[in-house]
Amino acid sequence: MADLSSTSVPAESQAGKIALRWLLYLLLGVFVLFYLMPLFVMITTSLKSLDEIRTGDLISLPREVTFDAWRTAWSGACTGIQCEGVRPFFWNSVLIAIPAVAISTLVGALNGYVVAQWRFRGANIFFSLMLFGCFIPFQVVLLPMARVLGIMGIAGTIPGLIFVHVIYGLGFTTLFFRNYYVSIPSELTKAAKVDGAGFFRIFWSIFLPLSLPIIVVTVIWQFTQIWNDFLFGVSFSQAGTQPVTVALNNIVNSTTGVKEYNVDMAAAIIAALPTLFVYVVAGKYFVRGLTAGSVKG
Amino acid sequence: MEAPKGTHPMIKWLEENTPKLILAPSFIAVLVFVYGFIGWTAWVSLTRSRLLPKYEIEGLIQYERLFVSPRWDTAFGNLFVFGILFIAIAMILGLVLAILLDQNIRTEGAIRTIYLYPMALSMIVTGTAWKWILNPGLGLEATVRGWGFENFRFDWLVNPDMAIYTIVLAAIWQSSGFVMALFLAGLRSVDGEIIKAAQVDGIPTWRVYTAIIIPSMAPIFLSAFIVLSHLAIKSFDLVIALTGGGPGYATDLPATYMYAMAFSRGDIGQAASSAMVMMMVVFAIVVPYLYSELRSKDG
Numbered sequence: 008m009a010d011l012s013s014t015s016v017p018a019e020s021q022a023g024k025i026a027l028r029w030l031l032y033l034l035l036g037v038f039v040l041f042y043l044m045p046l047f048v049m050i051t052t053s054l055k056s057l058d059e060i061r062t063g064d065l066i067s068l069p070r071e072v073t074f075d076a077w078r079t080a081w082s083g084a085c086t087g088i089q090c091e092g093v094r095p096f097f098w099n100s101v102l103i104a105i106p107a108v109a110i111s112t113l114v115g116a117l118n119g120y121v122v123a124q125w126r127f128r129g130a131n132i133f134f135s136l137m138l139f140g141c142f143i144p145f146q147v148v149l150l151p152m153a154r155v156l157g158i159m160g161i162a163g164t165i166p167g168l169i170f171v172h173v174i175y176g177l178g179f180t181t182l183f184f185r186n187y188y189v190s191i192p193s194e195l196t197k198a199a200k201v202d203g204a205g206f207f208r209i210f211w212s213i214f215l216p217l218s219l220p221i222i223v224v225t226v227i228w229q230f231t232q233i234w235n236d237f238l239f240g241v242s243f244s245q246a247g248t249q250p251v252t253v254a255l256n257n258i259v260n261s262t263t264g265v266k267e268y269n270v271d272m273a274a275a276i277i278a279a280l281p282t283l284f285v286y287v288v289a290g291k292y293f294v295r296g297l298t299a300g301s302v303k304g
Numbered sequence: 305m306e307a308p309k310g311t312h313p314m315i316k317w318l319e320e321n322t323p324k325l326i327l328a329p330s331f332i333a334v335l336v337f338v339y340g341f342i343g344w345t346a347w348v349s350l351t352r353s354r355l356l357p358k359y360e361i362e363g364l365i366q367y368e369r370l371f372v373s374p375r376w377d378t379a380f381g382n383l384f385v386f387g388i389l390f391i392a393i394a395m396i397l398g399l400v401l402a403i404l405l406d407q408n409i410r411t412e413g414a415i416r417t418i419y420l421y422p423m424a425l426s427m428i429v430t431g432t433a434w435k436w437i438l439n440p441g442l443g444l445e446a447t448v449r450g451w452g453f454e455n456f457r458f459d460w461l462v463n464p465d466m467a468i469y470t471i472v473l474a475a476i477w478q479s480s481g482f483v484m485a486l487f488l489a490g491l492r493s494v495d496g497e498i499i500k501a502a503q504v505d506g507i508p509t510w511r512v513y514t515a516i517i518i519p520s521m522a523p524i525f526l527s528a529f530i531v532l533s534h535l536a537i538k539s540f541d542l543v544i545a546l547t548g549g550g551p552g553y554a555t556d557l558p559a560t561y562m563y564a565m566a567f568s569r570g571d572i573g574q575a576a577s578s579a580m581v582m583m584m585v586v587f588a589i590v591v592p593y594l595y596s597e598l599r600s601k602d603g
Contacts, residue, residue, distance in 0.1 A: 035404055035415055042418050042481065045433040052436065064447035065437065117326050125323035133331050135598055140338040142590045144538050146562045146579040148341040150348065150357075150572060155337075174337045177330055206322040235426035237541040238559075242567065252428045256545055259432050268436055275432040279425050286424035290417060293424065294485055 053077060053273035060268055076269035080277060084270050086257035089246065093274050096254035100234055100281075102165050103250055107172035108229040114173070115180020115225060116218065120210055122181065123188035124196045134185060141178035148175075149242050156243060163245035171243060172233045179232075180225050183296070187221040188214060220292070227289055228296035231282050251278045342583065349576035357572055366577035376578065379556040382468050383585075386557065387536040389472045390479075394532055395525070397476065398483025403513065405484070406491045416488070419481035427478065431545025434474040435461065464554035467547050471539070471555055474546055479535060483528050490524040491517065526593065533589050537582060558582045 048065055053076050055069040063070070082092040122134045152171060153162065161167035191214070199209045240250040249257075255278045259271045286293050318325070349366050351358045370376050401419060405412055422430060437443050438461040445458040460466035494517050502512050540559035547555040549564070556564075558578055566575035 031404060031407060031409075035401075035409065038401060039415060039418050042422060042477070045430075045437060045477065046421075048437055049433050060442065064450045065443055066447060114330060118330050121323045121327050127323060130323075130327070133327055133334075135594075136339070137330070137334055138594060138598070139591075140334050142534060142586060142594070143338060143342065144559070144579070144582045144586050146540075146559055146575075147345050147583045148337065149562075149579070150566055150576060151341040151344040152337070154357075174333055177333065181330070205319060206326075231424060235428075237426065237428050237544070238563075241544075242563075252426050252541070255426075255432065256428050259435070259545065260548060268439075268442070271432060272436065275429045279429045282424045282426070283421065286421055287417075290420070294420065297423065297482055298486060298489060 049272045049276055053080075053269050053276060055269055057265070057267060057269060076267065077273040077277075079267070079270045080258075080273035084258045084267070084274060085261055085264070086249075086254045087246070087261065093251055093254050093258070093277055095247075096249050096251045097277065099165060099244075099248060100251040103168045103172065104230055104233045107169045107176065107233050108226055110169075111173045111176035111180045111229055112222065112225050115177055115182075116184045116215075116222070117210070118177070118181040119184025119186075119188050120214055122185045124191070124193060124214075125206070134181070137178045137181055140175075141182065145175065145238055149238075153242065163243065163248055165248050168239060168243055168248070168250070171239050172236070175239075176229050176232065180229065183221055183225045183228070184218075187218070191217065223289065223292045224296040227285055227292050230285060231293070231296075234282050254278075345576045345579055348572060349580045351573060353572040353576070355570040355572070366573040367581075370574060370577050370581070373574075375553050375556060376558075376561055378553055379558050379561040379578075380581075382555060382557050383537065385468055386472055386475070386539070387533060389469075390475045390536050391529060391532045393472070394476050394480045394483050395528055397480045398528065399487050399518075401480070401484040402487035402491055405488060416485070419484055421481070422478045423482045425478065427539075427541035428545045430474055430478050431542050434470065434477070435546050438470055461547065462551055464551045467551060467555045471543055471546060475535070475539065475542055478542075479532065483532070486524055486528050487521065490521040494520055530590060530593050534586065537586050558585075 044066075051067070051069055052060060052065075054072045054074070055063070056071065056073050056075070059070060080092055082094050083090060084092045086093075086096070118137075122130050156162040156167045156171070159167075159170075161170060195213060196209055199213060204212075234250075235252065236250065237252045237256070240253045241256075244250065244253060255274050258274050347359065347361070348357050350361045350363060352360070352362050352365065405415060409415065438458070440446070440459040440462055445456060448456040448458070460470045498516060499512055502516060507515075538559060539557055540563065543549055543555055543557055543560050549556045549560045558581065562575050562578040562582065565571045565578060
């Protein structure tokens with residue numbers, strides 16, 4: 008868009024323009040501080056000793072940097088009766104996220120390919136039903152899901168959580184791929200069919216090679232959703248299978264013993280690191296997923 | 305596709321129906337795990353289920369209990385206080401930040417990254433961080449007092465009348481950067497020719513924004529509203545991590561009410577009916593939107 012601040016301004020208002028420019032940067036800077044402040048406080052608090060936290064203030068830098076809190080958070084902090092830090096739960100989250108992301112992305116790609124390129128009667132109804140499914144508040148499925156997981160014998164297990172995340176991730180993954188594949192001319196599929204290529208052949212040698220950007224967007228979206236999930240994690244896990252978000256909440260809100268704020272902050276940063284890392288290395292795709300999830304079509 | 309002569313009819317059938325067979329498992333999953341489950345919850349919300357579900361329909365008794373419950377009253381009221389403030393402020397802030405960032409800022413990329421990173425965090429992480437910052441004994445209040453302002457008070461977190469605003473604050477911190485990204489994309493897609501023409505005509509910058517640019521972004525306002533209201537209604541993690549619904553149940557939202565009834569009170573009937581009310585609120589907002597989206601796409 009055009010730069011509105013550089014319109015033809017009379018010379019005498021040149022000083023005003025510069026002042027405006029400064030004000031602009033000042034405002035942007037204030038908001039930079041607003042967004043960065045919690046992260047800064049988390050990092051500095053995690054590097055302080057408890058004594059220094061009690062006597063010092065929130066935004067001062069640590070006088071003495073110590074990594075004790077990080078060590079405790081990783082392998083010693085208590086989540087209820089268990090005192091193994093967030094480490095086992097971090098790995099639970101990894102074990103949940105990787106298969107759930109892979110399966111929901113693959114199925115979503117195939118679904119999107121069918122809905123966009125192999126139109127048949129009912130395909131659109133399927134897509135509409137799926138789209139509505141993206142928007143339900145999950146509270147409405149918690150009770151029956153708890154029972155069904157019990158009947159399937161996977162209640163409170165990691166496969167159970169993978170299953171739940173795949174089921175409720177399909178709406179968005181299908182949506183992403185459908186919207187991407189719909190822009191590929193259907194003549195391509197038709198021509199390939201005339202040449203005798205079948206359903207999977209066309210997917211494998213025409214669509215998949217074109218799909219890298221949307222695969223990245225979908226994988227990042229799903230990974231962020233699943234890693235950051237709390238509701239399913241807290242509802243469908245039991246001691247030992249909780250994801251890292253649930254463990255973090257247990258550490259922070261455990262009522263026994265001395266409150267170790269530095270450990271809380273270190274644990275929070277550990278829980279946030281994977282998604283922050285993804286955001287920093289692939290921010291462009293992260294934003295695209297967010298906007299694709301909200302602005303359809 | 306024409307199968308060669310002599311192909312087994314079974315294989316021919318498989319080839320013709322592959323697309324349907326691929327969709328079938330997802331179709332069944334959606335029918336059962338979304339629509340079937342909604343049906344189950346709706347059914348149970350009409351029974352006297354307590355610790356275990358019962359299936360004899362008793363009418364609207366659970367909804368009657370819900371609407372006379374003071375705790376639900378607080379939770380539902382909070383949803384509107386929280387929802388309206390959160391959506392309004394996040395949208396205004398997002399729009400203002402987008403406009404500020406759209407003035408040829410040299411460090412735009414870096415600033416955008418900073419504004420948006422909270423969206424990558426779990427609400428539990430956000431809640432943990434703000435809980436610490438807002439801690440009256442050791443957080444911001446103590447810090448400002450340490451600077452010499454002995455009477456500075458900022459005890460929202462433990463003040464039942466103010467605690468809900470801490471949730472608003474943290475939620476805005478988390479999501480306003482995302483709204484900014486949506487609006488920034490919208491600003492960039494406004495036709496530059498129209499703006500240039502307006503500038504040539506000597507129309508002041510603020511008029512260009514209020515009369516041309518902002519009205520042309522109506523669809524983006526709508527999507528931002530849908531996403532934010534969806535986030536507001538589903539907000540659960542943030543309340544759990546920041547206030548735990550307290551003090552008392554001053555910051556309960558329908559989502560935490562439902563969870564408490566389902567998993568700690570053993571009152572499945574109440575849980576089901578509160579979940580149904582949540583769904584109706586979501587659908588009242590989302591269904592007209594999706595309906596118009598799907599229609600405009602077909603047309």
